[in-house]
Amino acid sequence: MVFSSLEFLFLFLPLVALLYFIFPVKLRNGLLLCASLFFYAWGEPVYLFVMLGSIVMNYVFGLLIGKASTPGRKKAALAVGVAGNVLLLGAFKYTGFFAENLSALTGLTLPIKEIALPIGISFFTFQAMSYIIDVYRGNAQAQKNPLDFGLYISLFPQLIAGPIVRYSTVAGEIKERHIDFSLAADGIKRFVTGLAKKALLANSAGLVWDTLTKNGAETSAVSAWTAALMFSFQIYFDFSGYSDMAIGLGRIFGFHFEENFNYPYVSRSVTEFWRRWHISLGTWFREYLYIPLGGNRKGTGKQIRNILIVWLLTGLWHGASWNFVLWGAYYGVLLLLEKLFLKKFTEKLPVFLRHILTLLAVLFGWVLFAFDDIMLVPKFIGSMIGLNGLSDAYSPQLAASNAALTVILALASLPLGKILSERFKEKIGEKSALFGIAETAWFIILFILSVAFIVEGTYNPFIYFRF
Amino acid sequence: MxxxxxxxxxxxxxxxxxxxxxxxxxxxxxxxxxxxxxxxxxxxxxxxxxxxxxxxxxxxxxxxxxWRDAWVSVKAAVSVAAGRRENGGVYLTKDGSFVDGFSDEDAEFFETNVNALKSFCETVKSGYNIDVISIIAPTATVVYEEKLPQFAVTADSDALFEKLGEIPGFVDLRSAMEQNSGEYIYYRTDHHWTYKGAYFAYEQYEKAIGRTPLNENVFAIETVSDEFFGTLYSRFGLFMNKNADTLCAPAKTALGEMKVTNSKGETCDSIYSEDALGKKDKYLYFLGGNDSLIKIETGSATGKKLLLIKDSYANSFLPYLIPDSSEIYVVDMRYYTGAVTELIEEAGITDVLVLYNLKSFASDRYFRFINE
Incomplete structure (x- = not known):
């Protein structure tokens, strides 16, 4: 089930919320677990068993690691547990990709069977690994209650597309959490903001991108730049909207998830961009891979190696396809260059130039990211530099009908709304009735408009569901 | 609190x-x-x-x-407010009427169909000595091009009409329609022409076959519905726009008695379907929609046996032909599977008229079967 669907908004959510608040505290985890399993099974009835398998496996390894009598056994249990997770992810996500490339390399014809990807498997597998590693490190106690552990893995707000919640951050709240009106109000506001980002902004931008690239990558420069810009907006509003909805829903039920996005498009360097984009994934890789590999503490050579490993895997995490590997490598190299050489140079540049350079680097990254068929990338870049003409017959119409949308998208990706509402709050006072009414009206309008776009919307994909 | x-x-x-x-x-x-x-x-x-x-x-x-309709309208209204003047391939013009888009993509079968029509004209001329008359009607997109939103991209209709001009017996309606563009010749919410647009086409047709068109009064035009919301209205989705169309047609009494036989062999005494007036798509009033072959035996004694090969534009044009012909065979190539030449032979056809609108002619993948 997706958040931006009528069945979620008007059947699942009201029912689960109602039961949650009338149930005694003891039964709430059970209710949330049942609801989460139903939520997953709605879209993936068969793969529910894959997720249940992952839950059982990691529950057992958590206990084994927790109870291991010697450090050696503890380490062995962790190694087998991590391997089990990597195998599970590999089997469902990368089998086809590796078989295909192995065939191409060796000339053998391996029987390639396309396996459909279980939704959210990359997210819940990473969460499960964070759990067994946290237990191994002693940052968390092994969870003895299988239902509570199942709830951690399957908790529906963040099940399908993150944020990747590390076990240590929610272990306490799984056991005991507090709910009240102020938290619920915050949660609703956050959820509605995310819903509007998704339904109003991401889908509108995505539709333009799809229309412009449906006939391939060869098009005029105006179309290619518009398309790339629209994809950049789509992926940001799509993914950060989903994270907002997840965080908001979490609050309603008393959970505090960590932030996942922090206005990435205001960054002044690529390093800063990655501190603001998909923060939970970056944190995961830093905590569980980069630092264990030695991070930056073992000399520049090792650091370069570690950064490249982390970024190739970050790329591959996004999908079993060469363009994602290339995209990861691109950022690995870019971050290294920035760290080692460019920083000294770019820091002297005027701020606006640094913004523009960063945005261009990110935009180019999205071009790599957007085309599953890597052969289309050079063609599309050719279009961007004008090899197929600067403009075409549709360019004026394209510009006229998307001018307003572009301005809205650009403004919405800046922290402008946040700043304005803070000012407004200061000026008339947070406690004043006027502020309350204005705020309520604003969120109702956003909600109504989002629902209108969902009711009519035939176009409603979630990009990050593929990962 | x-x-x-x-x-x-x-x-x-x-x-x-x-x-x-x-x-x-x-x-x-x-x-x-x-x-x-x-x-x-x-x-x-x-x-x-x-x-x-x-x-x-x-x-x-x-x-x-x-309230699904209200939600759909809200979305359309937001799109309009954000500067979109197109939705579902339909344009919203400055005066609030809808015009069907017509781009190069819609002209996929244009060349094929022009060639098919040319060779059909030759076959019919050499085989039966009948001069086929062809009317490919300009749509509102052509006549009201200046009303379309700024930068709207439409197919080059001048080039298309130049090609159509090569067809023997082609009747170009553009100047007649453009001269009368101030009148209510196309529906505001539907892609068809009105009784008025169809009447101007009828005038041109009669002139082309060397006859004098009957005066509009003869047909005793009457209003059959003033609450017609057509297909463009449906596709654009802006349902609070209450600019309804009026559906008018020649009065049944003015057309005299007739016998209409549809492809299933069912007969009735009218080319009008009163049932359609209770439905949404009131244009179905004319002929009750499309059928593969409809035979109309009129009360007129001209002896003319007309074969009409057509799309839905012809449905509201048909009433004007009633006094003109004794028998009319109405063929829709999308559904008709028989050989057209056999029909000409069997029915003893004396006149042939091909009537389509530009968009459906340019995009119809079945028209080429006219020669089979």
Whole structure:
């Protein structure tokens, strides 16, 4: 089930919320677990068993690691547990990709069977690994209650597309959490903001991108730049909207998830961009891979190696396809260059130039990211530099009908709304009735408009569901 | 307190929409959108396993969501406010009327169909010594090009009409339509022409075959509905725009007695379908829609046996032909599977008229079967 669907908004959510608040505290985890399993099974009835398998496996390894009598056994249990997770992810996500490339390399014809990807498997597998590693490190106690552990893995707000919640951050709240009106109000506001980002902004931008690239990558420069810009907006509003909805829903039920996005498009360097984009994934890789590999503490050579490993895997995490590997490598190299050489140079540049350079680097990254068929990338870049003409017959119409949308998208990706509402709050006072009414009206309008776009919307994909 | 109110307001809003959606009686057909709505999916093990049930459920919920038309309108209105003047391939013009888009992509079969029509004219001329008359009518996109939103991209109709001019017996309606563009010749909410547009076409047709057109008064035009919301209105989705069209037609009495036989062999005494006036698409009043072959035996004694090969534009044009012919065979190439030449032979056809609008002629993948 997706958040931006009528069945979620008007059947699942009201029912689960109602039961949650009338149930005694003891039964709430059970209710949330049942609801989460139903939520997953709605879209993936068969793969529910894959997720249940992952839950059982990691529950057992958590206990084994927790109870291991010697450090050696503890380490062995962790190694087998991590391997089990990597195998599970590999089997469902990368089998086809590796078989295909192995065939191409060796000339053998391996029987390639396309396996459909279980939704959210990359997210819940990473969460499960964070759990067994946290237990191994002693940052968390092994969870003895299988239902509570199942709830951690399957908790529906963040099940399908993150944020990747590390076990240590929610272990306490799984056991005991507090709910009240102020938290619920915050949660609703956050959820509605995310819903509007998704339904109003991401889908509108995505539709333009799809229309412009449906006939391939060869098009005029105006179309290619518009398309790339629209994809950049789509992926940001799509993914950060989903994270907002997840965080908001979490609050309603008393959970505090960590932030996942922090206005990435205001960054002044690529390093800063990655501190603001998909923060939970970056944190995961830093905590569980980069630092264990030695991070930056073992000399520049090792650091370069570690950064490249982390970024190739970050790329591959996004999908079993060469363009994602290339995209990861691109950022690995870019971050290294920035760290080692460019920083000294770019820091002297005027701020606006640094913004523009960063945005261009990110935009180019999205071009790599957007085309599953890597052969289309050079063609599309050719279009961007004008090899197929600067403009075409549709360019004026394209510009006229998307001018307003572009301005809205650009403004919405800046922290402008946040700043304005803070000012407004200061000026008339947070406690004043006027502020309350204005705020309520604003969120109702956003909600109504989002629902209108969902009711009519035939176009409603979630990009990050593929990962 | 503030948070309590905020949470309550949202909870009530959600609950109200949920309960209303579930409690409201369900419709099978959306008049505004002019389509059948999704049915509740079957709850079987197979259907649940392969995800068909949940998909079907989503469609069902969206189609039967409370005040669906209002939501659709809100979305269309927001798009318009954001500068979009096109939705579902339909343009909203400055005066609030809708015009069907017509781009190069819609002209996929234009060349094929022009060639098919040319060779059809030759076959009929050499085989039966009949001069085929062809009318490919300009649509509102052509006549009202200046009314379209700025930068709207349309196919180059001048180039298309130049090509059409090569067809023997082609009647170009452009100047007649453009001269009368101040009149109500196209519907504001539908892609068809009105009784008026069809009448100007009839005048040109009669002139082309060397006859004098009857005066409009002879046909005793009457209003059959003043609440017609056509297909463009449905496709654009801006349902609060209440600029309804008026549907007029020559009075039944003015056309005299006739016998109409449809492809199933059923007969009736009128080319009008009163039933259609109770439905959404009131243009179906003319002929009750499209059929592969309809035979009309009129009361007129001209002895002319006309074969009319046509699209739906001809449906509202047909009444004017009643006094003109004794028998009319109306063929729709999208549904007709027989050989057209055999029909000419068997029925003893004396005149042939091909009548399409430019867009449907340019995009019709069945027209080429006219030679088979």
């Amino acid at each position: 503030k948070n309590r109110i905020f949470v309550s307001v949202f909870s009530l809003l959600l609950a109200a929409l949920s309960v209303f959606t579930l409690a409201m009686p369900k419709k099978d057909f959306s008049d505004n959108e002019n389509r059948t709505l999704a049915k509740f999916p079957e709850l079987t093990f197979e259907n649940v396993k392969d995800g068909g049930f949940t998909l079907g459920f989503s469609e069902w919920l969206s189609d039967h969501f409370i």
